[in-house]
């Protein structure tokens with residue numbers, strides 16, 4: 298969740314820069330420059346799978362328009378340009394890994410493989426400290442990347458699986474309520490003021506996935522405790538099957554059933570935890586109830602609508618995509634285990650996803666070649682100097698208002714969740730992976746901040762954009 302940066306101590310982009318100084322990528326010019334979106338993404342390379350093509354184009358535009366950023370570090374942990382929060386830089390990695398997996402390609406693989414950081418560098422990149430759910434996104438993405446890249450890409454003491462487990466252990470050690478009030482649960486952040494659903498459902502999913510991947514038995518009691526907390530506090534409504542956002546102090550749910558990512562994360566958690574806890578008979582039907590409830594209650598004309606629409610903040614702009622990626626995990630589970638209840642629901646899920654894809658493509662898309670699409674470059678313009686479409690706005694049902702990486706990623710999650718099960722990618726551009734140029738950090742002299750946000754510099758080396766309500770004093774936004 299967004300927590301405002303006061304000052305980031307170390308900008309990891311410089312580490313990336315140091316590595317790239319020894320890489321062959323000294324300039325942007327190489328054979329990839331001759332490609333454009335119509336030559337890189339074609340219907341035939343995906344055997345006619347339209348949503349795979351839409352995913353390819355949406356990913357291309359996301360990378361071209363906002364990545365690489367001219368700056369390094371700051372919010373742009375991956376040197377992405379314009380995500381509003383550290384958490385989104387972590388959460389988008391799972392989207393990209395899923396596109397590789399479902400789309401049977403290795404596009405932008407170096408963005409994925411280059412994203413690995415240890416717990417320490419994640420913690421120090423977000424002053425004063427990331428909240429537990431912030432770290433959870435990196436844990437989930439790293440575990441998924443390990444799955445997608447396959448074994449052999451990891452060393453036992455280094456790599457995506459290793460770091461995912463380190464993150465899990467760090468959250469467990471620092472975030473679990475050791476006083477076990479309300480049957481425990483993870484605090485939202487180090488202030489220990491509240492317990493939200495997000496970090497608890499993430500940990501249910503992450504722990505269970507890690508158990509599936511490692512068979513480390515020491516994780517199982519922690520998964521049991523995590524589920525007991527969610528269950529005993531009735532986080533999933535036993536009337537509507539929507540998922541509450543968090544807990545009240547008296548150990549009851551806060552009855553805020555809005556954010557769709559809670560439904561998504563709970564579904565993802567249940568799908569992974571059910572086999573580990575030997576509770577498939579109880580938990581898989583519950584996941585289906587949450588899925589059908591969301592499809593019926595959080596939609597308008599069959600299109601998923603975020604509770605806060607039309608005035609969602611930058612965090613909430615990515616929530617719908619997180620619901621959809623987890624709905625896809627439930628679909629995958631259903632097909633793999635031929636789960637009878639699930640099989641009955643599959644037509645509903647597939648029709649729902651397809652309808653959302655078609656709606657977003659027709660009503661929420663803007664093509665800069667055809668019209669004036671407003672695109673926000675929060676941290677300065679992209680190195681490519683041009684904007685390519687398709688770019689997407691906030692609401693699947695449109696109309697297009699403006700695009701930024703949050704809404705583009707949200708729609709990418711949507712299209713990726715609809716890629717057909719047996720889609721194969723054929724052709725040289727299935728490995729399209731243009732080089733990541735050496736980051737060239739800006740200073741406040743480059744006017745990198747939005748007009749209403751003061752630029753704040755520290756030792757003429759690092760800067761951050763303060764909130765519009767803040768002032769910069771000696772390198773700190775106060």
Ligand SMILES: *[C@@H]1O[C@H](CO)[C@@H](O)[C@H](O)[C@H]1NC(C)=O
Nearest residue numbers: 331332333334335336337666
């Ligand atoms: C993409 O490149 C092809 C071949 O070089 C060219 O024919 C086409 O016009 C280009 N399309 C765009 C959108 O630039």
Ligand SMILES: *[C@@H]1O[C@H](CO)[C@@H](O)[C@H](O)[C@H]1NC(C)=O
Nearest residue numbers: 397398400401402403721722
């Ligand atoms: C694509 O699918 C083929 C056949 O299942 C598989 O051998 C190959 O590894 C896949 N490639 C990628 C990049 O996922």
Ligand SMILES: *[C@@H]1O[C@H](CO)[C@@H](O)[C@H](O)[C@H]1NC(C)=O
Nearest residue numbers: 473474475476477478484489
């Ligand atoms: C646990 O409870 C004790 C006594 O009530 C209290 O002093 C302490 O702050 C609590 N610790 C946590 C982590 O809540």
Ligand SMILES: *[C@@H]1O[C@H](CO)[C@@H](O)[C@H](O)[C@H]1NC(C)=O
Nearest residue numbers: 530531532534535536549550
């Ligand atoms: C639903 O949960 C509440 C506790 O939040 C409990 O009092 C009630 O009996 C439950 N209803 C059903 C139908 O299980």
Ligand SMILES: *[C@@H]1O[C@H](CO)[C@@H](O)[C@H](O)[C@H]1NC(C)=O
Nearest residue numbers: 545546547548549550551552
């Ligand atoms: C918890 O507190 C809320 C109001 O703060 C109240 O509505 C609710 O009934 C309480 N729940 C329990 C289980 O006591």
Ligand SMILES: *[C@@H]1O[C@H](CO)[C@@H](O)[C@H](O)[C@H]1NC(C)=O
Nearest residue numbers: 572573574575576577578579
């Ligand atoms: C799982 O649960 C079933 C019945 O619900 C039981 O027969 C079986 O022994 C359990 N397996 C394990 C490993 O606990």
Ligand SMILES: *[C@@H]1O[C@H](CO)[C@@H](O)[C@H](O)[C@H]1NC(C)=O
Nearest residue numbers: 665668669670671672698699
């Ligand atoms: C595009 O639209 C924006 C916002 O409506 C406007 O500020 C800008 O001047 C327009 N640009 C062009 C080239 O028309």
Ligand SMILES: *[C@@H]1O[C@H](CO)[C@@H](O)[C@H](O)[C@H]1NC(C)=O
Nearest residue numbers: 325326678679680681682683
């Ligand atoms: C983008 O524009 C800048 C300055 O206008 C120029 O130096 C740079 O080479 C351009 N980049 C590309 C990829 O065309």
Ligand SMILES: *[C@@H]1O[C@H](CO)[C@@H](O)[C@H](O)[C@H]1NC(C)=O
Nearest residue numbers: 607608671672697698699700
């Ligand atoms: C987008 O729509 C909102 C109102 O829903 C409006 O306040 C805002 O100015 C619009 N932004 C752009 C860039 O058009």
